[in-house]
Amino acid sequence: MAASGYTDLDRPPLSERALTRALVHPGGFWTRIDVRAETSSTNADAAEAARAGTPEGLVVVAEQQVAGRGRRDRQWLSPARAGLTLTVLLRPGTPVPERDWPAANPGTFGWLPLLAGVALAGAVTRVAGVEAALKWPNDLLVADRKCAGILAEVAGDAIVVGIGLNVSTHAEELPETTGVPATSLRLAGAESLDRDPLLRALLRGLERWYGGWREAGGDAEMCGLLGEYRRLCSTIGRDVRVLLPGGGELTGEATTVDRDGQLVVRTVEGSEHRVSAGDVLHVR
Numbered sequence: 001m002a003a004s005g006y007t008d009l010d011r012p013p014l015s016e017r018a019l020t021r022a023l024v025h026p027g028g029f030w031t032r033i034d035v036r037a038e039t040s041s042t043n044a045d046a047a048e049a050a051r052a053g054t055p056e057g058l059v060v061v062a063e064q065q066v067a068g069r070g071r072r073d074r075q076w077l078s079p080a081r082a083g084l085t086l087t088v089l090l091r092p093g094t095p096v097p098e099r100d101w102p103a104a105n106p107g108t109f110g111w112l113p114l115l116a117g118v119a120l121a122g123a124v125t126r127v128a129g130v131e132a133a134l135k136w137p138n139d140l141l142v143a144d145r146k147c148a149g150i151l152a153e154v155a156g157d158a159i160v161v162g163i164g165l166n167v168s169t170h171a172e173e174l175p176e177t178t179g180v181p182a183t184s185l186r187l188a189g190a191e192s193l194d195r196d197p198l199l200r201a202l203l204r205g206l207e208r209w210y211g212g213w214r215e216a217g218g219d220a221e222m223c224g225l226l227g228e229y230r231r232l233c234s235t236i237g238r239d240v241r242v243l244l245p246g247g248g249e250l251t252g253e254a255t256t257v258d259r260d261g262q263l264v265v266r267t268v269e270g271s272e273h274r275v276s277a278g279d280v281l282h283v284r
Helices: 014-024 042-052 111-128 195-215 225-232
Strands: 031-035 057-063 082-088 132-135 139-142 145-155 158-166 239-245 249-256 263-266 271-274
Touching: 014 031, 014 057, 014 195, 014 225, 031 042, 042 057, 042 082, 042 145, 042 158, 057 271, 111 132, 111 145, 111 158, 111 195, 111 225, 132 225, 145 195, 158 249, 195 225, 249 271
Parallel strands: 031 057
Antiparallel strands: 057 082, 082 158, 132 139, 139 145, 145 158, 239 249, 249 263, 263 271
């Protein structure tokens, strides 16, 4: 009997060829699906490609990431093939005449990790059969536990958006988190742990939401992204404690997310404050 190409039959590898056949086609947004057995960081790989002039639409997927990072340089590691670890390369500031996409204003780029969260929540709900919610600004929650993280970074004139989703991870394999405890789709009782349809659904959702956002010139309200994000965001309506750089903090009720993607917090004194993801260390 021929030896298997992998040792854990519960965690089969992704097929670059099958994914490319399904997702890369004339007129489509995705230009290349690059599946790597191991890399230090998919964000770093995509950023390097961006600086070399690679057009948007590149997807870098790692079966194992050995030096992944979350926000504020927190580690994001996962056993081989236990999750989805990927980064997409976007160039929102470059017009695309053939698609009637104007250049988006750089002030709207903060919506990209939120857009990725909406696409991810939709894929997890449809394919895995579990209810997903979004914790502003960059976490996906299942049963009030962190199941995925999102990190967007500037790479020259491009933006790379990284996503790390725990799929078949066992409890003892979960990464350490601050504040919200971690979980995986397995631990949440998902109907399916097949990463291939999850990845396809995620990338198709990203293509749809990003295309609508680009057509609207980065206007999240016009393309429906703002409304969908608010619907999925479990932070809205909760009492929060926002830790700020420099040791400050803000406490109050998170009342909404505004058109700029900022979290609006009303303090007990009745004053409203808007905070952006880049100004926040943690939301509890």
